[in-house]
Amino acid sequence: MITVTDLRKVYRQGKKEVVALDGVSLSVPKGSIHGIIGHSGAGKSTLVRCLTLLDRPTSGSVSIDGTELSSVRDSEIRAARRRIGMVFQHANLMDSRTAAGNVAHPMELVKAPKDKIRAKVAELLKLVGLEGFENAYPSQLSGGQRQRVGIARALASDPDVLLCDEPTSALDPATTDEILDLIQDLTRRLQLTVLIITHEMHVVKRVCGSVSLLSKGQVIESGPLAEVASDLDSKLARALLPLPVSEPIKGALQAGPVLEILFSGEGAKEPVLTGVARHFDIDLNVLAGSVETLGGQQFGHLRVQLGDDADRDAVLGYLRNRGISAKLAGSTADEAELSEFAPADTDFAAETGDSK
Amino acid sequence: MNEIFSNPVLAKALPEAIVETLQMVGISAFFTVLVGLPLGVFLHVTVPGGLRPMPVVNRIVSDIVVNITRSIPFAILMVALIPLARLLVGTSLGPVAASVSLSIGTIPFFARLVEACLRDVHHGKIDAAQVMGSTRMQVISKVMLPESLPALVAAATTTVVTLVGYSAMAGLVGGGGLGKLAYNYGFQRFDVTVMIVTIVLIIVLVQLIQLTGEWISRSLDHR
Numbered sequence: 001m002i003t004v005t006d007l008r009k010v011y012r013q014g015k016k017e018v019v020a021l022d023g024v025s026l027s028v029p030k031g032s033i034h035g036i037i038g039h040s041g042a043g044k045s046t047l048v049r050c051l052t053l054l055d056r057p058t059s060g061s062v063s064i065d066g067t068e069l070s071s072v073r074d075s076e077i078r079a080a081r082r083r084i085g086m087v088f089q090h091a092n093l094m095d096s097r098t099a100a101g102n103v104a105h106p107m108e109l110v111k112a113p114k115d116k117i118r119a120k121v122a123e124l125l126k127l128v129g130l131e132g133f134e135n136a137y138p139s140q141l142s143g144g145q146r147q148r149v150g151i152a153r154a155l156a157s158d159p160d161v162l163l164c165d166e167p168t169s170a171l172d173p174a175t176t177d178e179i180l181d182l183i184q185d186l187t188r189r190l191q192l193t194v195l196i197i198t199h200e201m202h203v204v205k206r207v208c209g210s211v212s213l214l215s216k217g218q219v220i221e222s223g224p225l226a227e228v229a230s231d232l233d234s235k236l237a238r239a240l241l242p243l244p245v246s247e248p249i250k251g252a253l254q255a256g257p258v259l260e261i262l263f264s265g266e267g268a269k270e271p272v273l274t275g276v277a278r279h280f281d282i283d284l285n286v287l288a289g290s291v292e293t294l295g296g297q298q299f300g301h302l303r304v305q306l307g308d309d310a311d312r313d314a315v316l317g318y319l320r321n322r323g324i325s326a327k328l329a330g331s332t333a334d335e336a337e338l339s340e341f342a343p344a345d346t347d348f349a350a351e352t353g354d355s356k
Numbered sequence: 357m358n359e360i361f362s363n364p365v366l367a368k369a370l371p372e373a374i375v376e377t378l379q380m381v382g383i384s385a386f387f388t389v390l391v392g393l394p395l396g397v398f399l400h401v402t403v404p405g406g407l408r409p410m411p412v413v414n415r416i417v418s419d420i421v422v423n424i425t426r427s428i429p430f431a432i433l434m435v436a437l438i439p440l441a442r443l444l445v446g447t448s449l450g451p452v453a454a455s456v457s458l459s460i461g462t463i464p465f466f467a468r469l470v471e472a473c474l475r476d477v478h479h480g481k482i483d484a485a486q487v488m489g490s491t492r493m494q495v496i497s498k499v500m501l502p503e504s505l506p507a508l509v510a511a512a513t514t515t516v517v518t519l520v521g522y523s524a525m526a527g528l529v530g531g532g533g534l535g536k537l538a539y540n541y542g543f544q545r546f547d548v549t550v551m552i553v554t555i556v557l558i559i560v561l562v563q564l565i566q567l568t569g570e571w572i573s574r575s576l577d578h579r
Contacts, residue, residue: 052487078489086487092480095579096502105498106488137578157488 002161002193003027007060007070009046009217020046021057022217026195028210030160033187033194035204037239038214044197047214048165051195052084053077064160064193082106085154087183089166091146093138099125099149100134106156124152128182144175151182155190162187164196168203176200180207201239205294211236225295230264232325237262241301243288256308258287260329261319264299272324273304279318282310303329363549365541374557377533379451380523384458385516392463392515393508395422396470397496407482407492422464430461430522434529454531458522462515469511473504506577513569517562524558534558 009021021043028034038044049055051062053069062070069080093102103121112120125131128148138146147167154162164183168176184207187194196203204211204225212222213236221228221236228236241262263272277284289302306312312328319326360366399422401407402414425433437457438448445453477500485499501508527535534554542551 054483054486078491081487082489084487086484088480088484090480092478092484094481094499094503096505096576105485108498109488109490109494139579153484153488 001028001030001065002195003061003063004051005061005063007047007050007062008058009043009050009055010058020217021050021060023060024214024217024219026212026219026222028193028195030193031187031191032209033184033196033207035208035211036195036197036214037199037201037204037211037236039199042214043217044199044214045165046217048086048163048197051163052086053081082110082157083159084161084163085157085159087147087150087154087162087164087167089169091138091143091150093146093149093153095138098135098137099130099141102138102149103152103156105153110157120156121152124155125149127155127186128152142175143171144178147171147175147179148182151179151186155186160193162192162194164194164198166198167196169198169200176202177206183207201242205240205292209295213239226264226297229294229297229299230262230325232260232262232327237301240294241290241292241299243290243301243303256306256310257312258303258305258329259312259315259319260327261302261304262300262325265297266323269298270322272319272322273302275322276315276318280310280315282315283307359549360553363547365537365547365550366553369537369541370553373532373534373537373554376451376531377520377523377527377535377561380454380458380526380531380533381516381519383452383455384462384519384523385512387455387459388462388466388515388519389512391459392466393470395463395467397474397500399467399471400474400500401492401496407495422467425460425464426468431525433457433461434522434526438529449530449532451532454523454526454529454533458519458526458531461522462519465518466511466515469514470508473507473511474500476507477503506573506579509569509573509576513566513573516565516569520558520562520565 004024004026007021007024008019011018011020024043024047026034026036036044036047046055050057050070053072057070060070061068064083067080067083069083072080094105097105100121103124104117107117107120121134125134128151130145130148130152133141133145133149136145138149141149151162151167162183167183168179171179180203183194183196186192196208198204208225210222210224211228212219214220221234225240228234229240231237261272273284273286276282283306285305287303287305289300291298291300293299306315316326316328395417399414399418402410402417404411404414428436434454434457437460438453440460441453441456442448444456447453481499481503482495485495490498523531523533524535524538527533527537528539534557538551538554541547542554
């Protein structure tokens with residue numbers, strides 16, 4: 001279990017103070033994977049540097065299973081670091097070492113006996129699916145294989161926490177999923193506490209049990225995946241269940257009110273739309289929609305246009321009575337915000353990074 | 357061809373000159389690496405933002421010691437260091453004495469090359485090493501030096517080639533070797549054969565050093 005409490009980091013640039021982290025708090029229980037998502041410049045890198053103690057936080061605390069890390073003395077900093085295994089975006093393997101040599105590296109630092117190192121290296125390489133690649137140099141491995149070596153190396157010091165900094169951002173989609181599945185599998189088998197820092201919503205959807213949205217050095221939304229996804233007003237829900245930006249089909253529609261509907265869990269099983277159509281005897285037109293399974297629950301996010309004779313307040317009431325979030329869509333501000341997150345499931349930062 | 361073998365200077369003085377040149381290059385290459393490598397590491401890790409920042413000391417060593425030594429032309433440095441050679445080895449003549457000024461002339465040059473090699477080690481590797489709990493010495497010995505080894509070998513090769521050139525100059529002020537032979541006999545006595553033979557030998561020596569260095573560097577490179 002890792003707990004981060006009110007973490008602040010202020011950099012000094014000449015006379016100016018730059019607040020990189022402004023009171024970040026997180027708590028991730030053992031055996032679970034927490035995603036931290038944010039644009040470039042949101043403070044993700046600073047957070048990683050503070051968690052690994054490469055930078056000292058200005059104030060606040062980081063603790064693993066109750067042991068405080070952020071205030072340890074310089075002489076104890078190396079032992080503290082070994083409790084956190086870190087996986088990097090580009091694996092950061094040593095080119096002069098073989099796969100086995102790279103995995104052995106953290107154990108050599110504490111002068112572990114040679115036969116012990118050899119046994120552990122073999123075990124770890126097997127664990128990440130790289131049996132038989134002991135003597136391969138990083139240049140002879142694919143990107144995914146290099147990342148597997150990186151993960152094995154991160155586990156070599158028996159850490160409690162695995163910190164993954166954009167672990168799949170340099171990989172193709174198929175390899176991304178392989179690595180994510182590996183991380184999920186290891187989390188279960190070794191009862192690790194995992195933090196994944198990423199800008200890809202796909203990563204969060206696939207493996208994270210909970211997620212935090214980091215923006216301007218603050219956690220602005222946080223919670224279990226199923227919880228944040230069912231809040232129609234949350235930015236994370238919009239990013240998790242994006243609606244494509246669609247041009248209205250000219251002439252094909254009556255000018256009726258447009259509703260946004262988000263259903264989850266039990267609500268997702270009922271035939272809501274046809275229910276509305278029958279109950280009010282009106283026509284409905286689905287403009288856009290996205291259906292996903294998140295955190296083991298079914299979610300649906302729809303934009304629906306009603307006929308202009310429909311009583312929109314009655315329809316909203318009908319939906320809300322059945323535990324479905326619904327609201328009137330279509331105000332310009334709302335649309336602008338929507339389009340900001342719309343294509344987010346492929347690349348969160350690329351689409352939204354500099355728009356703020 | 358016949359002239360080469362019948363030339364009395366070549367028959368008598370050439371073997372000794374070759375040995376002297378190899379001595380000068382060998383001894384000074386050894387000391388250049390011995391001192392230049394740690395100096396280069398020091399220059400790299402003490403820069404602001406480095407592994408062990410020591411801005412003031414770094415400025416002093418970098419600007420005063422290294423840059424000043426490097427800005428003195430070797431011909432002048434060599435003569436200026438004759439008293440030091442006499443102090444250290446008891447004489448100002450011969451290849452061992454010449455090695456003193458040769459080493460001092462090339463140490464800062466090699467140190468700068470080492471510094472540049474280490475700077476090329478990707479910062480992510482240093483981060484990775486620190487996160488896994490390395491001490492600073494372990495970062496240097498297990499990451500910086502092994503990761504830049506191919507480049508370091510190439511830098512050492514360049515330095516040794518430079519030393520061959522400097523050793524010819526050192527020959528003129530008492531170091532002996534091929535430089536002295538070419539000057540005394542080839543230039544001052546107009547013995548064209550001696551001149552050509554020494555030039556060819558130096559070219560062959562440089563080629564051998566360069567090819568060997570490149571081969572070692574390549575075989576160490578796993579990128």
